Amino acid sequence: xxxxxxxxxxxxxxxxFQQAMNNVRxxxxxxxxTGFCLNCDEKLQPEQLxxxxxxxxxxxxxxxxxxxxxx
Numbered sequence: 001x002x003x004x005x006x007x008x009x010x011x012x013x014x015x016x017f018q019q020a021m022n023n024v025r026x027x028x029x030x031x032x033x034t035g036f037c038l039n040c041d042e043k044l045q046p047e048q049l050x051x052x053x054x055x056x057x058x059x060x061x062x063x064x065x066x067x068x069x070x071x
Contacts, residue, residue: 026067031049033046033048033049037049037050037051037055038055038059039055039056039058039059039062
């Protein structure tokens with residue numbers, strides 16, 4: 001391999017590594033209560049995140065799908 005090919009390969013590896021690290025950071029973000037359901041915006045008690053299990057499951061599915069999306 002030439003030096004140029006080695007450099008391109010190293011840049012590609014670094015790019016994939018950065019994308020993987022960004023995906024991990026996104027997954028480790030803790031959600032804070034807002035006083036509203038994070039899925040349907042229904043008013044809640046201050047410490048709640050979701051109004052019911054269905055909203056929680058819908059939210060988790062949406063977040064998981066977004067994390068798997070490649071840009």
